[in-house]
Amino acid sequence: MPTCHHFDAGRCRSCSELGLPYDVQLVAKQRHVEHLLPGVAWLPPVPSAAMGFRNKAKMVVSGTADDPTLGILNPTGAGVDLRDCPLHTPGIQAALPVLARFVSTAALTPYDVPGRRGELKYLLVTESPDGELMVRFVLRSQEPVARIRKHLPALLAELPALVVASVNLQPEHKAVLEGDREIALTEQETLRMRVDGIDLHLRPQSFFQTNTAMAAELYRLGRTWVGEVGPASVWDLYCGVGGFALSVAAPSVVGIEISREAIASAEQSRDEARLSGVRFEAGDATAYALGASTAPDLVIVNPPRRGIGPELSGWLASSGVGHVLYSSCNAQSLARDLAAMPSLRPVRGQLLDMFPNTGHYEVLTLLERV
Structure with missing residues (x-):
């Protein structure tokens, strides 16, 4: 069982689940997402180191x-x-x-x-x-x-x-x-994050997952699942520093992120990797999708905890996009977004324990058009 003398003394309770054995924590998280999303074919959860993981x-x-x-x-x-x-x-x-x-x-x-x-x-x-x-x-x-x-x-x-x-x-x-x-x-001015064979440049005001090992597994799964679909064109919405966009293989990839610092980081990583088919643009993900004249074959979304919201969910449902790869840190908002996209059916899902000793996690779900 993971232990911490600050938790035991009551000085810090940020790790709300620290009193539970790690395998019990993982089972509880898996049951939680299965309850919220009963129609998903869930793969076994991906465990993390219980301590020493936070970067x-x-x-x-x-x-x-x-x-x-x-x-x-x-x-x-x-x-x-x-x-x-x-x-x-x-x-x-x-x-x-x-x-x-x-x-x-x-x-x-x-x-x-x-x-x-x-x-x-x-x-x-x-x-x-x-x-x-x-x-x-x-x-x-x-x-x-x-x-x-x-x-x-x-x-x-x-x-x-x-x-x-x-x-x-x-x-x-x-x-x-x-x-x-x-x-x-x-x-x-940038910190080089070598993750799953990709060099991601992290600028001071850019976001990166706090668990490097789970981030690497997340991008590896994304690359594998997208590779099985084989799309010609991909959008990576809420792309951050470009982890998914730079991982997946497709002739045309566009990454959209509101943070200009993150886009600058993603462009530096792309240029070093010489990935000519990847383009990044600073902007609002929903506005980009709603303003586009054509839709891609596959869309990746990795939104904050609030989810993608009704506008983008509605656009995805009616867009003709064949597949959606949805990475979520909140299964409740994910369930709400999936309910707003009835034309897209969950094919599989997997929980990655990005945040051990808490009730939080990351979930990757692949959707396909019915």
């Missing part, structure tokens, strides 16, 4: 510059230090104490939420499969940037895995993780 740390910085805490806030607003959280990859666990010392060295005053004062709000740390790190300092203002730059060479010497560093400015006092403006601190 990104989102650490609230609290306390003082001399004695910072990196972790979460308790109900009273005080910091709970989780720098040894066992969910994180070993590289992140090793980096967080070094970064805590850097907060003190650079005199970065943690942001005091109740008092609305201070500067450093979050430390965001991502580790690549190669063990390289991206670190982002989320600040209220530019005031500490000069001190960060001054002490950065010493940090890079102490933490040689750190290859991408930046400052994100989030001046507002509200529960928003990051702002729009990013200030690069290193010459290298």
